[in-house]
Amino acid sequence: MGSRDDNNGSLNLPSIVDLSTNANFQPDGTLLASATSDFTTFAVNTGYALDQVLFRCDAADVDQLYEMYATNGDSTYGGRYEDGTIAGNVSYGYATTVMNVVIRFTNLATGEYYARIWKGRRLTGLDTDSSGRILVKAKNFSNVYTELFRIDYARSGANNTPSYLYGRSQPNAYIAFKGPGITGPIEGTDSYSNWPGWYSTWPASLGLYKYVTFRRTTICAVSNFTPTVVLPRISVAELNNGNTSSADFNVDFQCQTGINSGVTAGTVAMGFLVPAANAAKAQALGLMNGNGGVSHLVSDNYGAAGTAGGVGIRIYRNNSPMYLLSKNVTQTGNNGGWYGILQGAQETTGSVDGGNSYTETFRAELSKISGQTVTAGAVNAHAQVVIRVQ
Numbered sequence: 001m002g003s004r005d006d007n008n009g010s011l012n013l014p015s016i017v018d019l020s021t022n023a024n025f026q027p028d029g030t031l032l033a034s035a036t037s038d039f040t041t042f043a044v045n046t047g048y049a050l051d052q053v054l055f056r057c058d059a060a061d062v063d064q065l066y067e068m069y070a071t072n073g074d075s076t077y078g079g080r081y082e083d084g085t086i087a088g089n090v091s092y093g094y095a096t097t098v099m100n101v102v103i104r105f106t107n108l109a110t111g112e113y114y115a116r117i118w119k120g121r122r123l124t125g126l127d128t129d130s131s132g133r134i135l136v137k138a139k140n141f142s143n144v145y146t147e148l149f150r151i152d153y154a155r156s157g158a159n160n161t162p163s164y165l166y167g168r169s170q171p172n173a174y175i176a177f178k179g180p181g182i183t184g185p186i187e188g189t190d191s192y193s194n195w196p197g198w199y200s201t202w203p204a205s206l207g208l209y210k211y212v213t214f215r216r217t218t219i220c221a222v223s224n225f226t227p228t229v230v231l232p233r234i235s236v237a238e239l240n241n242g243n244t245s246s247a248d249f250n251v252d253f254q255c256q257t258g259i260n261s262g263v264t265a266g267t268v269a270m271g272f273l274v275p276a277a278n279a280a281k282a283q284a285l286g287l288m289n290g291n292g293g294v295s296h297l298v299s300d301n302y303g304a305a306g307t308a309g310g311v312g313i314r315i316y317r318n319n320s321p322m323y324l325l326s327k328n329v330t331q332t333g334n335n336g337g338w339y340g341i342l343q344g345a346q347e348t349t350g351s352v353d354g355g356n357s358y359t360e361t362f363r364a365e366l367s368k369i370s371g372q373t374v375t376a377g378a379v380n381a382h383a384q385v386v387i388r389v390q
Contacts, residue, residue, distance in 0.1 A: 003176075003198070003205035006169040007045045010211050011146045012037040014328060017212055018389045019100060019150060020219045022256055022354040028152040029089030032101065033212075036108070039141040043175065043204035048138035054177070054203050055136035061180045062134060066120045067141055068176040068184055069107055073116040073191030077158065078170040078207075080116065080192060086153045093149050097168040098214045099158035102149050105173050105206060109142035114173050118194065120187040141175060144206065163215050166208040175204035220255035220268050220341050220387045223357065229364050231313075236376050239311060239368045246365040251385055253341070256355040261342035264331070267390050269338040271325040272315055272383040278302070279326040285369060287312065291336035293323030296369060299379045308379045310372035315383075316363040317344050324383060330390045341387060 012035040020026045040048045048054075057065060071079025077097035084093020084102040092113035093102030105114035110121050121142065127135045154160070176197055178184025183196045226249035234245040253270075260267045274282065274294050281302045282294045289295070296312025303309065315322045317339065325337035332338060346360035368374050 002200045003044070003171065003174055003202040005171060005205070006209065008171055008205040008207035008209055009042040009045050009047060010037065011035060011042050011144070011206065011208070013146060013148065013208070013212055015211070015213060016330070017148060017214050018219055019214060019216045020221070020256065021216055023152060024353045025219055025221050025254060025256060025355070026150045028087040028150070030150045032148040032150055034145065034147045036143065036145050038143050039175075039204065040138050042144060042206060043138070043141070050137070050139045052138045053135050054138060055179065055182070056129070057134040057136060057179055059128070059132045059134060062126070063122070064180050065123045065126070065134070065136060066178040066184070067123055068118050068120050068178050068187070069114055069142070069173065070118045070185065070191040071105070071114050071116050071173045072171050074193070074195070075170040077155075077168055078172050081155065082116075083153050083155060084149060084151055087151060090149045090151060093151070094172065095155050095158070096172065096208065097159055097166065098164060099154045099160040100150050100152070101214065102151055103172050103208070104147045104149065106145040107142045108145055116191050118185040118187050118189050118191055120178070136177070138203075141203065160216070162217070163213060165213045166210065169207075169209045171205035171207040171209075173206040174198075174202055175206070176202040215389065217389055218256040218259045219389060220253050220259060220270075222251065222253050222385050222387055224252040225385055226250050231364065231366050231379070234366065236374050239374045242368070244365050244367040246363055248361050248363050250359055250361050252349070252357065252359045253387060254352050254355055254357045255341065259341070261340040263333045263338045263340060263390060265390055268341045268387065269390050270341045270385065270387045271337040271339060272322070273325040273328055273386045274383055275300075278381065282312070283326070285372065287369070288326060289323065289335055291332045292326045292329070293332070293335045293337045294326050295321070295323060297324060297381045297383055299381050306377050308377035309375035310369055311366055311374055311379060312369050313379070313381055314365050314367060316365060325386060328386060328388070330388055338390065
């Protein structure tokens with residue numbers, strides 16, 4: 001155990017993050033990627049078992065055991081500089097070794113952002129062994145929500161090459177442990193100069209090292225969309241007779257000059273990403289193909305009382321049904337849920353600095369799922385419009 005500089009695990013972020021070569025397409029504060037990750041996965045590159053015992057403490061210590069967390073304040077590109085606040089758009093966004101990119105962490109147990117100043121959380125609900133000693137396990141430490149933002153400020157010395165696999169091993173943040181007999185950080189002190197106990201009693205390093213590649217390229221970006229699509233009411237009998245309920249919706253987007261539309265490497269594609277829970281239910285209903293494409297968007301809380309059963313929503317482009325994305329993984333083609341960004345019936349609506357703006361109309365259609373029994377109820381579902389370089 002020990003949070004060395006080179007043993008961070010995965011933060012569950014996309015393996016590739018794209019930065020536009022034109023700042024107008026990603027203004028200061030643009031969210032580039034985000035993910036939730038478990039302590040057992042991100043803490044070290046070998047991972048921890050959920051019930052792995054990291055510390056054993058006397059029963060009398062029960063009120064003195066703390067998880068401490070902070071950014072890596074003594075590292076220029078790890079957690080020293082809060083560059084996200086320079087333009088005022090990303091508080092607690094700290095410089096990385098990638099030019100124009102800041103990272104922000106949220107402790108999901110406290111809801112607080114990581115900062116250079118050490119924060120503490122008392123560990124409660126801890127297991128004990130047969131002799132009454134307290135067992136501090138991996139499952140007792142906090143999970144994290146990570147965000148990457150693009151900012152206009154360019155810190156000197158940061159990497160700005162066309163493609164860069166994050167190669168600086170200095171972590172972006174740490175989780176430490178503090179208890180009687182173990183030297184640990186003091187809440188309220190600055191991690192720039194205070195790191196007692198590093199690294200042997202610090203169970204986690206948080207970082208991007210070796211996990212994320214940053215590309216500077218031409219991109220497209222969503223600029224607007226129909227926020228809510230209301231489908232007309234339809235009866236169970238009508239659905240059983242093959243009738244459907246549908247409504248159109250629009251997606252507006254902008255593309256830089258010179259982008260290539262397609263689903264192969266280096267081209268730009270779009271898709272509709274289904275929430276993980278909905279994708280899992282669709283898979284259980286046999287609605288997912290071997291490439292991960294989902295044919296129907298099923299309702300949130302499918303199977304619960306008051307929710308319609310045996311029905312799903314299909315998305316149509318150019319009057320042809322689309323597969324939906326179950327994961328934000330590139331190069332899975334049409335069957336995986338990706339479609340060339342300019343291969344629809346989009347209309348050019350104007351020009352923007354460095355490119356053009358477009359709008360495209362899609363159709364959402366509620367229908368019976370083959371082989372299922374339709375039951376009455378409400379249908380509420382959502383999906384995310386995703387545009388990515390493949």
